[in-house]
Amino acid sequence: MSFLERSHLLPSSLILFILSLLSIQQSYLVSPQRPASSPFKVGLILNLDSLVGRMALTSIRIAVDDFYTAHPRSSNHLELLVRKSNDVVTAASAAMELMMKHEVRAILGPQTSIESEFVAELGSKAHVPIVAFSATSPSVSHSHSPYFLRAAANDAAQAAAIADLVSAYGWRRVVPVYEDNDYGSALVPYLIDALNAAGAAVPYRSAIPASASDDYVSAALYRLATEQMRVFVVHMRPDLAARFFPLASDAGMVSAGYVWIITDGLTALLGSGIDAATVAESMQGVLGLAPFTPKSGRVNEFKRKWRRRFSEENPADDVTTAAATSSYALWAYDAAWAVAEAADRLGPVGPEYVGAGTEPTDIANLPVSSTGHELLKLLEEAEFDGLGGEFRLDDGELNVTAFWIVNVIGEGAREIGFWTPQHGLSRRLDGSGEGLAGVIWPGESMVEPKGWDRPTSGAVLRVAVPGPVDVGFHGFLDIETDAATNRTMAGGFVLADVVSYHTLVQQVANGSYDAAVADITITANRSHQVDFTLPYMASGVSMVVAVRDERSTIWVFIKPLKQDLWLVSAAFFILTGAVVWALEHRINDEFRGPPSNQLGTVFYFSLSTLVFAHRENVASNLSKFVVVIWVFVVLILQSSYTASLTSMLTVQKLKPAFVGFDDLKNSGKNVGYLQDSFVKGVLLNRGFDESRLVSFKSPQQYEEALSNGTVAAIVDEIPYLKLVFLKKYCSNYTMVGQLNKTGGFGFAFPKGSPLVSDLSRAILNITESNEVTEIQRKWFGDESTCPSQDNPLSSNQLGFESFAGLFLITGTASLCAFVLHLASFLYKNRYKLRNIASQNSFLPTLRLIAKLFDDKDLSAHTFKRAQPKDGSMKAENRDTGVSPYETYTASPVSMSNYTFEEGRTTPSVEPASSIVFEIEPASPVTETTMHTAGHG
16 A cells, blocks of 8 residues: 555644655755755857767766865856757857857857857857867967967967977978868967977978868878878877878878877877777877876766766767876866856856847847856966866966877877976976887887988989998998898988099999089089089198107296286285385384385395295284285295196197198108098199108008108198097197198089089088087087197196185285274374374475384384383483484484373473474373484
């Protein structure tokens, strides 16, 4: 019996009570503790016939559910109005209907960039934010349509990563293959700019319409195969790529030697947008880029929910788990979360639109959303940790700065590294781990593709490259054969060797070869047979001879110090002597006497410190301070001078055995030259006897012949002597003289060849830039003179800059000591100086002050020690007015004599003096008689 069948057995009041409880319980189950919220209408425009559209719909629904589970008391609740769209027309129609009929607050989508461009204009006109999660083309942007926000990576952001990938492998030519519409072509300008900046050229582009037939695609692939380029960047949507790669594989182009790089739009849909069978059969070895999305527990939980819900909503679809964590699925989730969060922050809203048009198709009179501007601002300020990483819109664009680099293996892709603007390509995200992991290239090849191959169309040039190559000339040419690939590889500054260049030029002239690439010297005779490109290296004929030791000159003792250091040292010797004299003159008899004697003392004292033999004792503490620092400076100068002079006297100075070709010719000794070189003819024309000419094949033979005396000199072209021989044997040999100039090194072509002008232009581009310097540095190293042949007199010289700190210290110490001494003098004699200044004019005042400074300071402790025990001065220094030095005349201006007795002060003025001094009453000096006379 059912509950209703038994209800007549219960009282009617009880039945009503039970029904009320059931109703309340059901309401709580439907919406647990959720307050009434306003519906917030949001349009969702998707192509539900595509896998991406169905994936996005599932992600958005999960995002809305998750948000309101986390925010049960939200004031606004998203009401999704889903509209289908297959093209621009249906997308625009859906947007118009959502805005004018349903007055939506925002629109998620549309799905493609082409549709988004038109819908974004409608949104800007109606002030309705358009939040795209899969429209990645830079053809539509926030800067052009202010109400358009891209919650996905801009395709242009990956251009720099692709360019760095191309540069890392040294590929120089790249061909973009793209879908011929706004989605495909919008990336190409950014890609070309990035490749050009990385030093790679784009000589050809292949645009394929989305509706192209298989025959059209095959024809485009055939054109690519006939060209020399083998590096391709593919930027197209999955439906076209799913047809393109199988046709490329059938054409033999997904094989060894080819490089295929796919953009993030394809990488994100490997195994879903492009089925696993196509990936496994036609895309092996492909490199791809995908925006970096962090792995976390939230992503794993989302993957579980997404798989279950997607299977329920789309039972006919069979997608891999990877689809749940593709960029599009995560971006759709984050975009819906951002809109829900902005709606919640917006709070209660009023009327949806104002100024609504009368007809649904009246585009000119679109209504304006009353909340559009504020909602747009909230979306622009949104910042949270999304499933796809940190969600933040910079100028309306999702901030994506890191990319995965993947290698397609099997039915999926293997991560081989990362790219970031800060670190470029690296094994790990933080920039650690140099380079990328190992790559399995198309055709299961482990050999890194060179990026180009011989074209299958057009004639093949037959270029002569001389060989084999002597080891001494590997800087110019190095030819090796890879045992694993059986591929011949040539490197070096040029392709050259010591074979007969006359024969090589003749074979180009008679048509045996289309060109000769070597270090062929351009001469007048050869130019009659072939055409040369412009020279890529200047040349000439010179000679290498042995060097001999030549000792230094008699003035070598001056060379250790540079001129500036000599001058500064002399100045500081004088300065230090003068300062010490000033500090000691008034208190030390050894620094007194006639002017000539004092001048000699100044110079002798400072110069004698060089050998620490100064005999004068210094009494002042300030003098001792100055002398200690000065002696330290002198010690360092002396040690450095001794070391430098010792080096100069022990290091050899080398001089060439011959100074010119005439000197060599007149010596009658043998001369060596390079076998099969035109240099022999040059020497014969200059009058050298043929019997004296000896040919050699390598720099090693040069050195042996010079060292054992077989030849006295080697005559050859300057590049060989400078960059090959002297680079290794510079210690005992040097290059001198120049016999004649030549046209330099160039490439030879048959007469009238159209390639001469093109190659000459290319050579000019290199030689006019720094590239030729970098090439020379790569193969020959940095050009520098031989260390053993450097001039020892210049390399060991010491300059002022090496001792500037020492001179600064001693100069500062001397000046500070002098200032302190002067201040002390002025303070002690302040009353005398005041009287002098008050009673005399300017010049007499200066003379009297100088006289006062010149006199002895009898109060100094040095003079007190010389007094008798009774306190009186020695007879010869008391009241005589004469100098204690027999030959020194007393000063014509005599200072006043003062006699100090205990308790009183009695001034005694000599008749010859017109100066009266006031004595400081508080003077503590008692029973002391001070006499000042002359310079004594």
